[in-house]
Amino acid sequence: MTAPSPGSNRAGQNSTGSNRAGQNPEQPADPSGDDVLTQDPALPPVAVPAAARAREARWTWPKIVLWVAIALLGGLAWVMLALVRGETVNAIWFVFAAVCTYLIGYRFYSKVIQRYITRPDDRRATPAEIKHDGKDYVPTDRRVLYGHHFAAIAGAGPLVGPVLAAQMGYLPGTIWIIVGVVLAGAVQDYLVLFFSMRRGGRTIGQMARQELGRIGGTAAIIASLLIMLIIVAILALVVVNALGESPWGVFSVAMTIPIAIFMGVYLRYLRPGKVTEVSIIGFVLLMAAIIGGGWVAGTEWGQAIFHLDRTTIAWAIIIYGFIAAILPVWLLLAPRDYLSTFMKIGVIVMLAGAIVLVRPEIQVPAFTEFAATGLGPVFAGPLFPFLFVTIACGALSGFHALIASGTTPKLVEKERQTRFIGYGGMLMESFVAIMALVAAVSIDQGIYFAMNAPSAATGGTVEGAVAFVNSLGLTGAPLTPEMLTGTAAAVGEESIVSRTGGAPTLALGLAHIMQQALGGQALMAFWYHFAIMFEALFILTAVDAGTRVARFMLQDSIGAIFPKFRDITWRPGVWLCTAIMVAGWGAILILGVTDPLGGINTFFPLFGIANQLLAAIALAVVLAIVAKRGKSYVKWLWIVALPLAFAAVVTITASMYKIFSPVPAIGYWANHFRYRAALESGDDSLGTPEVMEAVIRNTAVQGTLSIIFVTLAIIVIIAAVIVTIKAIVRGGGTDHEDAPVASRRFAPSGFFATKEEKRIEKEWEALPPSEDPVDWKAPAHH
Amino acid sequence: MTEQTDAAAPAARELRRFGGAVWEIVRRTGRGIRWYVTNLMGDRAYDAYVAHHRAHHPGAEPLTERQFWRQKMDDADRNPGARCC
Numbered sequence: 133m134t135a136p137s138p139g140s141n142r143a144g145q146n147s148t149g150s151n152r153a154g155q156n157p158e159q160p161a162d163p164s165g166d167d168v169l170t171q172d173p174a175l176p177p178v179a180v181p182a183a184a185r186a187r188e189a190r191w192t193w194p195k196i197v198l199w200v201a202i203a204l205l206g207g208l209a210w211v212m213l214a215l216v217r218g219e220t221v222n223a224i225w226f227v228f229a230a231v232c233t234y235l236i237g238y239r240f241y242s243k244v245i246q247r248y249i250t251r252p253d254d255r256r257a258t259p260a261e262i263k264h265d266g267k268d269y270v271p272t273d274r275r276v277l278y279g280h281h282f283a284a285i286a287g288a289g290p291l292v293g294p295v296l297a298a299q300m301g302y303l304p305g306t307i308w309i310i311v312g313v314v315l316a317g318a319v320q321d322y323l324v325l326f327f328s329m330r331r332g333g334r335t336i337g338q339m340a341r342q343e344l345g346r347i348g349g350t351a352a353i354i355a356s357l358l359i360m361l362i363i364v365a366i367l368a369l370v371v372v373n374a375l376g377e378s379p380w381g382v383f384s385v386a387m388t389i390p391i392a393i394f395m396g397v398y399l400r401y402l403r404p405g406k407v408t409e410v411s412i413i414g415f416v417l418l419m420a421a422i423i424g425g426g427w428v429a430g431t432e433w434g435q436a437i438f439h440l441d442r443t444t445i446a447w448a449i450i451i452y453g454f455i456a457a458i459l460p461v462w463l464l465l466a467p468r469d470y471l472s473t474f475m476k477i478g479v480i481v482m483l484a485g486a487i488v489l490v491r492p493e494i495q496v497p498a499f500t501e502f503a504a505t506g507l508g509p510v511f512a513g514p515l516f517p518f519l520f521v522t523i524a525c526g527a528l529s530g531f532h533a534l535i536a537s538g539t540t541p542k543l544v545e546k547e548r549q550t551r552f553i554g555y556g557g558m559l560m561e562s563f564v565a566i567m568a569l570v571a572a573v574s575i576d577q578g579i580y581f582a583m584n585a586p587s588a589a590t591g592g593t594v595e596g597a598v599a600f601v602n603s604l605g606l607t608g609a610p611l612t613p614e615m616l617t618g619t620a621a622a623v624g625e626e627s628i629v630s631r632t633g634g635a636p637t638l639a640l641g642l643a644h645i646m647q648q649a650l651g652g653q654a655l656m657a658f659w660y661h662f663a664i665m666f667e668a669l670f671i672l673t674a675v676d677a678g679t680r681v682a683r684f685m686l687q688d689s690i691g692a693i694f695p696k697f698r699d700i701t702w703r704p705g706v707w708l709c710t711a712i713m714v715a716g717w718g719a720i721l722i723l724g725v726t727d728p729l730g731g732i733n734t735f736f737p738l739f740g741i742a743n744q745l746l747a748a749i750a751l752a753v754v755l756a757i758v759a760k761r762g763k764s765y766v767k768w769l770w771i772v773a774l775p776l777a778f779a780a781v782v783t784i785t786a787s788m789y790k791i792f793s794p795v796p797a798i799g800y801w802a803n804h805f806r807y808r809a810a811l812e813s814g815d816d817s818l819g820t821p822e823v824m825e826a827v828i829r830n831t832a833v834q835g836t837l838s839i840i841f842v843t844l845a846i847i848v849i850i851a852a853v854i855v856t857i858k859a860i861v862r863g864g865g866t867d868h869e870d871a872p873v874a875s876r877r878f879a880p881s882g883f884f885a886t887k888e889e890k891r892i893e894k895e896w897e898a899l900p901p902s903e904d905p906v907d908w909k910a911p912a913h914h
Numbered sequence: 915m916t917e918q919t920d921a922a923a924p925a926a927r928e929l930r931r932f933g934g935a936v937w938e939i940v941r942r943t944g945r946g947i948r949w950y951v952t953n954l955m956g957d958r959a960y961d962a963y964v965a966h967h968r969a970h971h972p973g974a975e976p977l978t979e980r981q982f983w984r985q986k987m988d989d990a991d992r993n994p995g996a997r998c999c
Contacts, residue, residue: 265966266963267963267985267989270962270966273953275950276954283954284998286998287999288999289998289999360996399983400984400987404979404980404982404983405956405960405983407952407956408957409957461991462983462990465994470956473954474955525998525999531999532998534996534998535997538995538996539995674998677994677997678997680994681994684993684994700991
């Protein structure tokens with residue numbers, strides 16, 4: 133991009149006079165596009181004129197009062213959370229602190245990003261408009277696309293991480309989730325979405341190759357493939373832990389398979405396109421499955437069939453994952469997706485309502501002693517950096533870069549909407565994470581630790597758990613055996629001891645809040661299993677979709693050597709690649725399930741590290757892109773560099789701890805050599821030889837993966853920094869954006885249309901049908 | 915309607931008007947929710963396709979709804995798209 137040349141000859145070209153669209157001080161860029169982007173004078177404005185936008189942006193007294201009030205309320209909420217030290221703190225302050233901070237971040241910070249980094253231009257047609265084909269490329273209403281995007285980014289991740297991080301107290305997690313999203317997570321999502329949109333919806337891997345060259349690009353693609361596998365494995369481990377020895381859970385989650393198949397058949401053969409209708413039917417069946425599960429678990433045959441140990445469930449999920457990924461999408465994946473979208477939005481609205489209604493008192497202290505020592509039973513490692521890898525989704529999630537590039541950018545109607553969809557969508561995920569945290573900290577601390585300490589610590593028994601938890605020196609009343617057996621009975625489970633993985637804790641917290649809002653103690657077990665089902669549904673969808681996406685990546689890579697593998701109708705190739713990918717995550721899953729040290733506590737850090745490394749990779753690619761845009765961007769590079777530096781430091785430090793720490797609870801290799809030495813010397817104080825061999829094997833796998841991840845990430849970051857520095861020195865670089873095309877449609881940019889936007893919409897509505905711009909001739913049209 | 919003469923008439927009319935306004939709000943909210951949910955879930959995807967097809971390929975016959983969904987699902991088989999964690 134060359135130097136800006138404002139003041140070009142656009143004036144006077146428009147017949148209406150009111151639509152001098154796009155004379156926008158925010159976008160000195162695109163001199164090349166200026167002539168191209170001159171809009172058709174016969175049409176109403178395709179963008180809000182800059183003068184009108186400036187007028188609307190002017191500060192008025194009501195606006196000032198409103199924002200001061202938001203700031204004060206948010207400030208008060210933060211004071212209540214962070215400084216006031218009463219016995220308890222009310223959950224409502226979490227909601228206020230989060231929502232007020234999001235509003236301020238969205239209104240102010242994301243606008244700074246828009247003004248100085250993305251510089252959108254609504255005179256430019258988006259890929260959805262240019263390539264509009266009625267299928268992949270469809271200009272979609274911004275509010276609908278927001279829902280789509282949110283449903284694609286938010287899954288079980290933001291529900292699990294905050295629960296585990298609650299071992300350090302409520303404050304560290306709350307600060308990271310809220311501040312992290314405003315300065316890092318939402319920035320990444322917004323920028324990746326915007327730049328992918330400017331590139332016709334290219335994926336983050338393709339952008340990496342294009343911007344960083346072959347080495348950086350290849351490292352980015354290998355990293356994403358490996359990360360996908362580790363994420364699927366750990367999510368599957370969460371489900372296994374939630375369903376182990378729980379006939380109720382196993383029955384109701386297993387029933388989602390026939391329900392999904394029924395929905396698929398219904399949509400394919402009976403009533404195609406009636407998605408909402410079938411989703412409602414599916415939802416009713418799902419509720420019936422949850423209620424039926426309670427009855428089945430009470431029968432003898434139900435116990436005999438559905439009472440499964442964790443290894444059996446792990447194998448069942450591996451087999452399921454393979455079959456699901458080779459079945460046609462319409463039969464299982466698509467209907468499951470409809471159900472999860474339906475449930476996701478419904479449950480989040482419901483939980484938010486319940487928290488506001490019930491306003492639970494939080495018993496957990498702001499900081500527990502584990503925040504200082506870093507030796508908590510849920511996960512080991514000091515607050516910095518491990519809090520920031522334990523909570524990935526909800527604050528900063530690299531995986532979103534895969535969603536924000538590829539699907540969503542092909543549906544965006546106008547460039548300015550990317551702020552609402554990308555930045556705003558991530559804020560909503562952060563809010564989900566805050567609610568998960570509230571749910572986790574609203575239950576008794578003793579119960580929390582009894583559920584989340586590995587069975588290596590509790591022995592898996594009530595007595596063991598009570599002894600262990602009471603030895604932790606927690607504040608508050610000591611844990612009694614009755615509390616554990618009573619809670620287990622209330623939720624319809626045999627035991628709640630060492631139900632690690634976050635899902636059961638969240639389910640208990642959610643049940644605890646929901647029963648106060650609706651139904652009382654009698655519905656506790658229903659809500660608990662409802663929450664388990666809800667999480668298992670997301671995760672199984674993610675397992676299926678993740679396996680498919682990973683398989684495509686593999687097919688594509690092998691296809692470079694054996695072209696036949698690129699043919700996705702060639703079944704043997706599909707089966708082989710699926711099997712390889714399932715074996716990849718399945719192996720990690722089995723290692724996690726059989727891990728003598730716990731599984732979640734040893735594997736979860738890998739998940740977070742992997743996710744944050746992907747974030748670092750995505751931000752590194754964005755950094756290079758922004759630097760190449762030109763001189764006027766250099767001053768604002770810190771907006772990208774700040775979260776990139778943080779993600780890089782966090783993940784590299786965490787990896788170093790995991791690789792080099794001499795503390796066996798933290799360092800994989802330290803533990804590896806400790807067990808290896810014990811095995812060789814015949815010392816059986818650490819366990820039987822089988823147990824020791826399992827630990828030696830697992831730590832070797834974990835340690836090796838850590839080394840691979842961090843190496844790949846360092847390669848990508850170095851490649852990006854080199855490209856960025858070169859671009860800064862040269863005052864810019866090659867621009868890989870698609871050529872600008874003048875837009876021929878209009879839509880508001882935020883959730884609510886402004887007055888000016890409404891006025892322009894009216895002008896468009898008043899167009900006679902023949903003037904409607906749908907008949908424009910797109911160059912790349914089929 | 916015949917003209918009403920009793921004193922209660924204006925009040926009744928007010929009440930009716932108020933009831934009508936409330937009903938209008940309920941109806942509009944309901945329509946809004948329906949519009950949002952059906953668009954989000956994809957019920958309207960076929961309509962959008964047909965509108966697009968009419969505008970761009972006026973001569974050709976669009977796919978039937980059944981064919982459209984089959985093709986959409988087959989495309990998804992080729993490119994499933996990731997879901998996040």
